[in-house]
Amino acid sequence: MKKSNITLVVILILCSFLVTNNVYAQDRKGPPPNGERKGPPRGGHGPEQTKTLEEIGGYKIGETASNFSLKNVDGTMFSLSDIDNAKGYIVVFTCNECPFAKMYEDRLIQIHNQYAPEGYAVVAINPNINEGNTKENFKAMQSRSKEKEFPFVYLADEQHNVFPKYGAVRTPHVFLLDKERKVQYIGTIDDNARFANDVKVKYLENAIEALQKGEKPKVNFTKAIGCPVKAI
Amino acid sequence: MYKSILLIIPFLFFGFTTKTNSDMVFENVDELDIPIYDFDSLEPLLYTKTNKTHIINFWAMWCAPCVKELPVFQEYEKNNPDVELILVSLDFPEDIEKKLKPFLEKKRISSKVVLLSDPDANSWINKIDPNWSGAIPFTIIFNNKERSYHERSFEDVKDLEKVINTTINSK
Numbered sequence: 001m002k003k004s005n006i007t008l009v010v011i012l013i014l015c016s017f018l019v020t021n022n023v024y025a026q027d028r029k030g031p032p033p034n035g036e037r038k039g040p041p042r043g044g045h046g047p048e049q050t051k052t053l054e055e056i057g058g059y060k061i062g063e064t065a066s067n068f069s070l071k072n073v074d075g076t077m078f079s080l081s082d083i084d085n086a087k088g089y090i091v092v093f094t095c096n097e098c099p100f101a102k103m104y105e106d107r108l109i110q111i112h113n114q115y116a117p118e119g120y121a122v123v124a125i126n127p128n129i130n131e132g133n134t135k136e137n138f139k140a141m142q143s144r145s146k147e148k149e150f151p152f153v154y155l156a157d158e159q160h161n162v163f164p165k166y167g168a169v170r171t172p173h174v175f176l177l178d179k180e181r182k183v184q185y186i187g188t189i190d191d192n193a194r195f196a197n198d199v200k201v202k203y204l205e206n207a208i209e210a211l212q213k214g215e216k217p218k219v220n221f222t223k224a225i226g227c228p229v230k231a232i
Numbered sequence: 233m234y235k236s237i238l239l240i241i242p243f244l245f246f247g248f249t250t251k252t253n254s255d256m257v258f259e260n261v262d263e264l265d266i267p268i269y270d271f272d273s274l275e276p277l278l279y280t281k282t283n284k285t286h287i288i289n290f291w292a293m294w295c296a297p298c299v300k301e302l303p304v305f306q307e308y309e310k311n312n313p314d315v316e317l318i319l320v321s322l323d324f325p326e327d328i329e330k331k332l333k334p335f336l337e338k339k340r341i342s343s344k345v346v347l348l349s350d351p352d353a354n355s356w357i358n359k360i361d362p363n364w365s366g367a368i369p370f371t372i373i374f375n376n377k378e379r380s381y382h383e384r385s386f387e388d389v390k391d392l393e394k395v396i397n398t399t400i401n402s403k
Binding site (some may be wrong): 097098099169170187188191192193194195198200201203222223224225226227228229230 | 366369
């Protein structure tokens with residue numbers, strides 16, 4: 001009798017433990033990748049789209065990205081060709097004020113510190129630079145760079161003519177180029193903007209490591225929610 | 233004794249399962265309440281079986297063009313009380329009470345607002361629309377037969393009316 005009571009208690013504790021974990025997991029989970037679509041069937045015939053990704057333009061995987069000359073926060077002009085012995089380039093369109101851009105600043109610093117010595121430097125470009133906006137003007141970029149001690153260049157796309165060539169639509173938006181400046185990965189840095197500790201897939205780092213092995217990234221295009229690039 | 237334990241166990245699980253499910257149903261008792269969804273629980277709201285016009289707008293407080301166009305939706309809703317409008321906020325759940333609610337009050341937005349919190353956006357953006365880059369504002373206009381997607385902001389009510397008319401009424 002005593003023994004079975006203990007068994008019961010143990011089962012109860014186990015049950016509640018499992019369920020608690022389960023609830024916790026459900027609270028935070030995303031839908032399974034490539035999971036089947038649930039919910040009602042898609043209605044309508046041939047949905048319309050105002051502006052397709054293709055119309056937005058920009059580089060496709062495998063295309064060669066053009067070089068540029070943009071002003072860095074230190075006042076000098078910077079080009080991709082200024083990086084000696086580059087094995088690739090981590091071109092990131094980011095800005096000062098976007099909360100998503102801010103959430104990724106520390107991770108960009110970390111990625112630069114890890115991969116720049118291996119030939120893959122972060123090249124940050126602000127497509128939202130606007131002298132009329134005190135939070136996104138050149139001075140604000142300089143203070144942000146100083147405050148966060150960016151170890152990478154932070155460039156101003158003053159003429160707003162570099163981001164449309166790349167096809168950057170949100171911040172942060174990453175374009176990983178190989179040594180020949182061929183675009184090998186486009187998308188987001190990882191799968192959890194808000195909680196670095198809960199990241200499950202590091203899309204960008206996986207892509208860099210694939211290039212290091214002489215392979216093509218397995219995942220070469222991802223999407224994310226980010227702040228819109230404000231074309232002026 | 234063991235038999236009775238064995239009998240009890242399934243019921244225990246049953247009880248917990250039901251409880252888990254009820255946690256997943258986000259209640260919206262208070263009208264001011266802003267329910268939090270993950271993609272799976274939001275997805276049914278993106279479809280309808282009726283011929284009523286539905287507008288779903290993805291926005292956030294940190295997105296300037298989104299904030300600018302909110303009054304356009306609000307005004308359209310006022311002129312067309314039959315329309316079903318949901319503003320899906322991509323703000324952060326911890327900001328609901330202190331930032332989002334005061335913001336909506338200040339901007340006098342009384343439309344239905346829900347919050348989508350699902351970190352791995354790459355896994356659900358394509359399920360909403362493969363052509364969507366992930367930039368906001370993003371709007372879906374639909375009923376049970378027609379559907380259109382718009383990765384841009386609407387200038388004014390006329391702009392929105394025109395797009396709704398071409399989507400829903402012109403076919």
